[in-house]
Amino acid sequence: xxxxxxxxxxxxxxxxxxxxxxxxxxxxxxxxxxxxxxxxxxxxxxxxxxxxxxxxxxxxxxxxxxxxxxxxxxxxxxxxxxxxxxxxxxxxxxxxxxxxxxxxxxxxxxxxxxxxxxxxxxxxxxxxxxxxxxxxxxxxxxxxxxxxxxxxxxxxxxxxxxxxxxxxxxxxxxxxxxxxxxxxxxxxxxxxxxxxxxxxxxxxxxxxxxxxxxxxxxxxxxxxxxxxxxxxxxxxxxxxxxxxxxxxxxxxxxxxxxxxxxxxxxxxxxxxxxxxxxxxxxxxxxxxxxxxxxxxxxxxxxxxxxxxxxxxxxxxxxxxxxxxxxxxxxxxxxxxxxxxxxxxxxxxxxxxxxxxxxxxxxxxxxxxxxxxxxxxxxxxxxxxxxxxxxxxxxxxxxxxxxxxxxxxxxxxxxxxxxxxxxxxxxxxxxxxxxxxxxxxxxxxxxxxxxxxxxxxxxxxxxxxxxxxxxxxxxxxxxxxxxxxxxxxxxxxxxxxxxxxxxx
Amino acid sequence: xxxxxxxxxxxxxxxxxxxxxxxxxxxxxxxxxxxxxxxxxxxxxxxxxxxxxxxxxxxxxxxxxxxxxxxxxxxxxxxxxxxxxxxxxxxxxxxxxxxxxxxxxxxxxxxxxxxxxxxxxxxxxxxxxxxxxxxxxxxxxxxxxxxxxxxxxxxxxxxxxxxxxxxxxxxxxxxxxxxxxxxxxxxxxxxxxxxxxxxxxxxxxxxxxxxxxxxxxxxxxxxxxxxxxxxxxxxxxxxxxxxxxxxxxxxxxx
Numbered sequence: 001x002x003x004x005x006x007x008x009x010x011x012x013x014x015x016x017x018x019x020x021x022x023x024x025x026x027x028x029x030x031x032x033x034x035x036x037x038x039x040x041x042x043x044x045x046x047x048x049x050x051x052x053x054x055x056x057x058x059x060x061x062x063x064x065x066x067x068x069x070x071x072x073x074x075x076x077x078x079x080x081x082x083x084x085x086x087x088x089x090x091x092x093x094x095x096x097x098x099x100x101x102x103x104x105x106x107x108x109x110x111x112x113x114x115x116x117x118x119x120x121x122x123x124x125x126x127x128x129x130x131x132x133x134x135x136x137x138x139x140x141x142x143x144x145x146x147x148x149x150x151x152x153x154x155x156x157x158x159x160x161x162x163x164x165x166x167x168x169x170x171x172x173x174x175x176x177x178x179x180x181x182x183x184x185x186x187x188x189x190x191x192x193x194x195x196x197x198x199x200x201x202x203x204x205x206x207x208x209x210x211x212x213x214x215x216x217x218x219x220x221x222x223x224x225x226x227x228x229x230x231x232x233x234x235x236x237x238x239x240x241x242x243x244x245x246x247x248x249x250x251x252x253x254x255x256x257x258x259x260x261x262x263x264x265x266x267x268x269x270x271x272x273x274x275x276x277x278x279x280x281x282x283x284x285x286x287x288x289x290x291x292x293x294x295x296x297x298x299x300x301x302x303x304x305x306x307x308x309x310x311x312x313x314x315x316x317x318x319x320x321x322x323x324x325x326x327x328x329x330x331x332x333x334x335x336x337x338x339x340x341x342x343x344x345x346x347x348x349x350x351x352x353x354x355x356x357x358x359x360x361x362x363x364x365x366x367x368x369x370x371x372x373x374x375x376x377x378x379x380x381x382x383x384x385x386x387x388x389x390x391x392x393x394x395x396x397x398x399x400x401x402x403x404x405x406x407x408x409x410x411x412x413x414x415x416x417x418x419x420x421x422x423x424x425x426x427x428x429x430x431x432x433x434x435x436x437x438x439x440x441x442x443x444x445x446x447x448x449x450x451x452x453x454x455x456x457x458x459x460x461x462x463x464x465x466x467x468x469x470x471x472x473x474x475x476x477x478x479x480x481x482x483x484x485x486x487x488x489x490x491x492x493x494x495x496x497x498x499x500x501x502x503x
Numbered sequence: 504x505x506x507x508x509x510x511x512x513x514x515x516x517x518x519x520x521x522x523x524x525x526x527x528x529x530x531x532x533x534x535x536x537x538x539x540x541x542x543x544x545x546x547x548x549x550x551x552x553x554x555x556x557x558x559x560x561x562x563x564x565x566x567x568x569x570x571x572x573x574x575x576x577x578x579x580x581x582x583x584x585x586x587x588x589x590x591x592x593x594x595x596x597x598x599x600x601x602x603x604x605x606x607x608x609x610x611x612x613x614x615x616x617x618x619x620x621x622x623x624x625x626x627x628x629x630x631x632x633x634x635x636x637x638x639x640x641x642x643x644x645x646x647x648x649x650x651x652x653x654x655x656x657x658x659x660x661x662x663x664x665x666x667x668x669x670x671x672x673x674x675x676x677x678x679x680x681x682x683x684x685x686x687x688x689x690x691x692x693x694x695x696x697x698x699x700x701x702x703x704x705x706x707x708x709x710x711x712x713x714x715x716x717x718x719x720x721x722x723x724x725x726x727x728x729x730x731x732x733x734x735x736x737x738x739x740x741x742x743x744x745x746x747x748x749x750x751x752x753x754x755x756x757x
Contacts, residue, residue, distance in 0.1 A: 300589035301518055304611035308524030311614045315531050339611060 020255045023227055030219040037212040041205060048201035055194045063187035065120045069113040070180040074173060076113070077135075080106045081169055084142065087149055088158045096149055103142065110135065123182045131175040138168050230258045238265065246273045281452075285471070288453050292464075293349035296342040303342070307335045347401070348453070348464045354397070354476065358390040358499055361424045361433055364399040368407055377417025384424045391431050392499040397472045405469045406435040406492050412458075413439030413490065429501035430478070434493045441486040450482060477502060510621055511535045511552075515545040515559035515571065516587075525558070528614060534621065542566025546574050554582060556624060558617070561588040561595045561607065569599045576603070581741055583624065583748055587612055605745065606752035620752055629653040629672040630740070633663055633688065634704070635680045639729070643675070646733060652740070664691040671699065673743055676723075678705040678714060686714055693721055700724040700743045704731070 021029075083102045090096040114135070117128050141164050148157035240248050250266040310331045317324065362384050374380055391398070410420050418438035425432050442450060449455045451470045456463030473480045477497045484490035512534050516522045519540060526538035537554075539545050543566055545559065557575060561568035572584045586599045587608045596607045608617070630652045634640050637658060644654040655671070657663055661683075667674075674692065678685035689701055703718050705711045706729035715726045724743065727736065 297589045300610045301521065304589070305518065305520040305524055307611035308521065308528060308614065312524055312528045312531065315528060335611065 023257050026223050026226065026256075030223045033219060034212060034216050037208065037215060041208040041212065044208065045201065045205055048197060048204075052194055052197050052201075055190055055197065059187055059190040059194070062120050062122050063183040063190065066117055066122075067180055067183035067187070069116045069120070070176050070183060073110050073113045073117075074176050074180075076106045076110045077169060077172055077176070080110075080142075081165070084145060084161055084165065087145065088154065088161055090149065093150070096146075100146060107139075117179065121179075121183075122186055123179075127175075127182060128179055131172070131179055134168070134172045134175050138165075138172065141165055141168060227258070230254065230262070234258065234262055234265065237262075241265075241269055241272075246276065285453060285467070289349040292345035296345040296349065299338070299342055303335055303338055306331070310335065344464050344468070348468045348471070354394040356392050356476075356502065357395055358392050359395055359399065360390045361388055361431060362386075364391075364395070364403055365407075365422055367399055368404045372404060372408060374407075374411050374420055375417075378411055378414055379417075379419045381419060381421045382423070383421070385426075388424055388426055388431060389498045389500075391496045392502050393476045393478075393496055394472075398476060398496065402469050402472050402494065403433075403435075405465050406494070409465065410435055410437035410439070410490075410492075413437045413441075415439075418489070427495060430495050430497050432493060432495050434491050436489060436491040438489040441488055442482070442484040442490050443486055447482060447484055451480070509533055509535050510555040510624060511537070512621070513545060513548055513554045513557045513559075514538045515540075515542065515557065515563070515568070517541060517560060517563040521560070525612070532618060542568070542571040545571055546578075549575055549578055549582070553579065556621065557582060557584045559584065559586055561586050561593070561599060562590065567595065569595050569602070569604075572599060572604055573602060583745070585617075585620070585752065603745070605748045608752065616752070620748065623748060623751055629655065629668075631655045631657060631667060631671050631674045633657045633674060633680070633685075634677040635659070636677070643731065650737065663688050664695045667692070667696070667699075671696075672747075673724075673740060674699060674701045675704050675727075676701050678703055678711050678718070678726075679707065684714070686718055689718055689721060689723060700747070702727060702739065704729060706730075 080103050083099050083106065087096055087099040087103070090099060114128070114132050118132075121128050141160065145157045145160050145165065148154075148160065234250075237248050237250050246269055248269065250262050250269060310328055314325075314328050314332070317328075320328075362382075365382060365384070369380065407420065407422070414420070414437050419436075421434070421436040423434050423436075446455075446457060451466050452463075453467035454463045455467075470480050473494050473496070478495050480492065480494045482490060482492050512529055514522050514525045514529070514536060515538075516525070517540055522538040522540060526536040529536040537548055539548060542559075542563055545557070546566065548554075549557070557571075559568045559571055563571075566574070568586045568588075572586065575582055575584055583605045585606055585608060586596075586604045587610055588596060589610045590596070599607050630647050632640050632643055632647075632654060634656075635658055640656045640658060644656050647654045652672075655668070657666055663676075676685050676689060676692075680688065685703065685705075689703070692699060692701060701723050703715065703723045703726040705715070705726065708728050718726065725739065727739070
């Protein structure tokens, strides 16, 4: 399958194959394969050892038994031969009887050994059957000699012994030698077999061991790399993140534990980024608040003097020409505008403790509409269910600033007239209030910055209104969101707690 | 007490331009004005001569407005002190109000409002005594005049509400006038002047109990019993004075 690919490519292929596997499974497979190979080596070795011990057994049981039986037969034949000579040399019948008994004894032994040979012999049957046949032919010769000796025909018996008997012994010895040789050959071949088996077994075991070690090395490299490479990539990423590079790409590349770790890191980083942005924003707001407070207050003194001076001039110059009067009016009204900006700044900077009371959304909206009636051409539609629970907020902040600000903005977005829709729904232990207009809408770019302090699209104003609104809503335990389609209108939604929603 | 036609106002601020513009404006409006640039100077002036009103900045180096007010209270307890500040949320503001400053005004100063306040200062000095007992009217009238109040005496209990002048400050109303019920007169006055402070006066504490309760219900300020404890009356008049001034200057909360 991997033929034609370089080792590098094989490794990469394997890595990709393994990457989506859980690390535990990967390790399991690796160790399992190595274990399997070692087990195979063990089984094979045991099997070969078994075989070798079989061979040894066979060697002991067969060729050695046969060859020693053959040797005994030969010895016994020699003994019989000698005993026959003794018979021939016997001086009386008593001696003949003794020697005959010995001969019979030797014959019995020979028969026993022949049985052993017949039983253990591994060669062809004819080989030992010939020997047995040859031996059997000996018996009439012996009987003849015996009979001759008993008749006292000593010379004839000796002749037979020396002639026929000797020839027969020779023949028998020859066939026994054949048997002997065969058994020895057989033993030699068993021995050679054993040596061969030992050699091949050792060779195979070495090869298998080598293969196992090689496989282990390859698995180790492949598995380890498939774990360590993404890990070290992650480490690099983490280091980069720790150095403040929060835009690092940590997209999870695999489905294993490292992939999950990467995903978690990614999540963590985006959270971190979010919190960092939030922190920066809060810091910005805090600094801006301090600055706004300080500047606002410090400006009030000189503004006060200017306003006094204008008042004085207006008083002492009742007959001044109209131009001068107009200019004094301009200064006066601009001082008024400046003061309003300062009041906005101070509102923004002020950290006030909340004075929560329960108020129905209906009442709050009605109060705002009463205090700042919508301009002509703006139709007001409210969808507020009567069973809606009251909100539990600081009325001065939520009614006096947040709602009044949102509704004021909505009206300002519809200079040509339009529809101002205010709706409210219960949302758990909170209440969702939406203020929608059918005005010009907000572009996507502006939508992102709309709650940032000092952001404004108007020619007048310093862009604190919505920043203050957001701050106040959040201080009251709520949240604010905006949706807008350019040319169709905008919807600001605030979520405020009911008494139950304030822990 | 020196009664001059014009009110004497002491303006205190460490900002020279502020005291200059303010005192110039007040002078043009016909108020006798003195301008100083520190709390220490202000204290010196208050010790040397009498003023009708002190307008002082709160945040000043050395003696600040609140400390100045405290010291003034030990020299001239009735002297109304109005504080002003550029810092709307400050612990000094709360301290000042807690120790009885008339008000703490934000800078830039609403001068028109302050003028109205000054005219109120003069108006609040008038007391109207409605009683058919001529002796009582005269003696009390003399005492009050001596204390610097402009006193009007009404002996006949008819059409009191119509006789009353627009700038009437406090009314002392007897509960039993020639057989006419003081309560009826109080109702008449309430119709025309819903916020005018009216102090009921009676020598018949026990018999009048139920009527007194009713009078308090239709917002009589309180009830005093004859023979009058003058110190109580003065304290009461000062209290009403202070309340009115504060009520006028302190911004209405929404």
